[in-house]
Amino acid sequence: MLEKSNPDEMQSYLSDASNLAGGHAARVVFPETAEEAAGVLREASAAGIAVTVSGAGTGVVGGRVPFGGIVLATDKLNRIGEIVADEGGGRGTVEAGVTLADFRREVESRGLLYPPDPTEWSCYMGGTVVTNASGARTFKYGATRRYIRRLKIALATGDLLSLARGEVFADAGGRLRIPLGAGRAINAQLPAYRMPQTRKHAAGYYVEPGMDALDLFIGSEGTLGVVVEIEAALLPKPEGVLSGVVFFTDEEKLLAFVRAARAASLDTRAGNVPGELDARALEFFDAEALNFLREKYPSIPADAQGAIFFEQETTEATEERLMDAWLALLERHDAALDASWFATDERDQVRLRDFRHALPVLVNEWIARHGQRKVSTDMSVPDEAFAAMLRFYQDTLRASGLQYVIFGHIGDNHVHVNILPRDQAQAATAREIYGRFIARAVATGGTISAEHGVGKIKRDYLRALYGDEHLRQMAALKRAFDPACILGRGNIFGEEYF
Numbered sequence: 001m002l003e004k005s006n007p008d009e010m011q012s013y014l015s016d017a018s019n020l021a022g023g024h025a026a027r028v029v030f031p032e033t034a035e036e037a038a039g040v041l042r043e044a045s046a047a048g049i050a051v052t053v054s055g056a057g058t059g060v061v062g063g064r065v066p067f068g069g070i071v072l073a074t075d076k077l078n079r080i081g082e083i084v085a086d087e088g089g090g091r092g093t094v095e096a097g098v099t100l101a102d103f104r105r106e107v108e109s110r111g112l113l114y115p116p117d118p119t120e121w122s123c124y125m126g127g128t129v130v131t132n133a134s135g136a137r138t139f140k141y142g143a144t145r146r147y148i149r150r151l152k153i154a155l156a157t158g159d160l161l162s163l164a165r166g167e168v169f170a171d172a173g174g175r176l177r178i179p180l181g182a183g184r185a186i187n188a189q190l191p192a193y194r195m196p197q198t199r200k201h202a203a204g205y206y207v208e209p210g211m212d213a214l215d216l217f218i219g220s221e222g223t224l225g226v227v228v229e230i231e232a233a234l235l236p237k238p239e240g241v242l243s244g245v246v247f248f249t250d251e252e253k254l255l256a257f258v259r260a261a262r263a264a265s266l267d268t269r270a271g272n273v274p275g276e277l278d279a280r281a282l283e284f285f286d287a288e289a290l291n292f293l294r295e296k297y298p299s300i301p302a303d304a305q306g307a308i309f310f311e312q313e314t315t316e317a318t319e320e321r322l323m324d325a326w327l328a329l330l331e332r333h334d335a336a337l338d339a340s341w342f343a344t345d346e347r348d349q350v351r352l353r354d355f356r357h358a359l360p361v362l363v364n365e366w367i368a369r370h371g372q373r374k375v376s377t378d379m380s381v382p383d384e385a386f387a388a389m390l391r392f393y394q395d396t397l398r399a400s401g402l403q404y405v406i407f408g409h410i411g412d413n414h415v416h417v418n419i420l421p422r423d424q425a426q427a428a429t430a431r432e433i434y435g436r437f438i439a440r441a442v443a444t445g446g447t448i449s450a451e452h453g454v455g456k457i458k459r460d461y462l463r464a465l466y467g468d469e470h471l472r473q474m475a476a477l478k479r480a481f482d483p484a485c486i487l488g489r490g491n492i493f494g495e496e497y498f
């Protein structure tokens with residue numbers, strides 16, 4: 001098995017997209033099979049050596065940054081297995097180190113769709129599973145969890161577990177018994193918290209009464225086992241897509257449009273109005289975000305106070321009717337239709353998608369120019385709390401005088417607030433404001449992370465959400481799978497809870 005201990009060769013395994021500094025490890029190992037991965041873990045458990053699992057390093061919360069021990073890199077677990085089409089879509093099997101881009105390419109070449117789309121396609125499939133990755137299309141398709149049918153997991157003890165959905169469930173008392181073969185089993189007690197009832201949630205272990213054991217590993221951020229193989233459900237690829245970037249001169253009207261588009265989409269999906277308006281993505285840009293984008297996109301109307309990017313899947317038979325339905329809905333909410341942009345062919349759609357992706361890139365460039373770190377939120381709140389939460393973000397930030405942009409997945413009540421400090425003093429104010437946003441999100445029944453997870457940099461916020469006792473219960477659950485506490489140390493909760 002390949003190992004690297006030369007500091008220059010190891011460097012790229014000691015960080016991730018969070019820019020969390022100080023990562024260090026004794027060596028990086030590259031298992032090529034599930035058995036090799038399990039062997040590494042067995043030895044590490046026996047010696048009490050910490051193991052940090054590495055995917056592609058696109059995570060933004062420091063989850064794969066090691067602070068000691070060894071790194072288990074999944075790069076060489078990179079084979080694509082069987083992809084099978086069936087009546088309702090299909091299924092595909094991949095190893096953990098296959099990139100999302102490669103998997104999507106294979107799947108789409110067979111006329112199929114793997115819906116999870118966390119923007120950054122260079123991530124590994126294993127990384128997307130343990131972060132339960134989501135993105136713009138989650139509004140229609142849900143997060144990664146919904147598509148995972150079976151996982152092969154190398155446990156810290158050196159056992160290999162193959163677990164399919166529908167095989168093992170928690171009992172009424174929250175106890176899980178996962179058979180390992182030869183009469184052995186893992187016996188674990190689920191923590192007693194209730195997860196926030198938001199459309200998206202990615203903070204801490206997934207816990208629900210009577211839950212499927214498979215769901216515990218999805219979103220476990222490298223703390224319960226190493227995912228080595230994944231079987232995912234696939235859907236038929238949509239025939240066509242209609243998309244638009246629509247501008248509003250009044251934010252209240254924009255918010256009313258979002259509520260109406262969401263209600264119509266949910267009705268369609270519930271089967272009440274089949275074949276009608278059904279957004280796949282509903283993405284928001286506030287007035288500050290549009291100001292940021294104007295330099296690159298001078299055709300953004302001068303009086304626009306916000307914009308929505310939407311996507312709708314179509315067929316040849318429905319495209320015209322659906323375009324009319326969207327135009328009618330937009331007109332009812334006073335969208336600036338003449339100044340808005342629409343696309344039905346692939347070339348124009350790429351332009352609109354580029355517009356959506358341009359903002360985070362421009363923000364990162366701005367941050368780099370000012371030598372600061374952006375302060376970026378990931379909270380989501382229940383439907384009824386969203387409008388007031390958005391107002392709270394804006395009022396607080398306007399009063400602070402700090403520069404900011406607000407954008408993102410408004411269909412799921414999940415917008416990212418990026419605060420852009422110019423110096424250290426502003427950075428301290430930005431962090432204090434972030435704390436206030438967290439307190440408000442928790443108080444309104446929201447989550448502290450809707451999609452990026454907790455990793456090492458959001459642990460304090462998880463404590464604000466669940467409290468110490470529940471963090472201790474999470475640590476006890478981890479010990480049931482990882483008695484020597486070697487895996488993903490410092491992710492989700494600190495070592496003081498072990």
Ligand SMILES: Cc1cc2nc3c(=O)[nH]c(=O)nc-3n(C[C@H](O)[C@H](O)[C@H](O)COP(=O)(O)OP(=O)(O)OC[C@H]3O[C@@H](n4cnc5c(N)ncnc54)[C@H](O)[C@@H]3O)c2cc1C
Pocket residue numbers: 016017052053054055056057058059060062063064074096117118119120122123124125126127128129130131132133134135136221222223225226227228360451452455488491
């Ligand atoms: C520009 C940009 C945009 C992004 N947009 C989104 C978005 O819209 N939605 C979203 O959800 N995310 C987004 N992300 C975050 C990121 O892409 C996801 O979190 C991704 O799923 C992480 O995959 P990875 O392979 O890079 O994992 P890593 O960063 O390598 O690891 C992430 C965590 O998973 C653990 N891990 C990795 N592989 C395994 C494995 N096989 N078994 C056990 N543990 C493992 C690591 O230890 C770590 O804790 C974005 C990131 C960037 C840079």
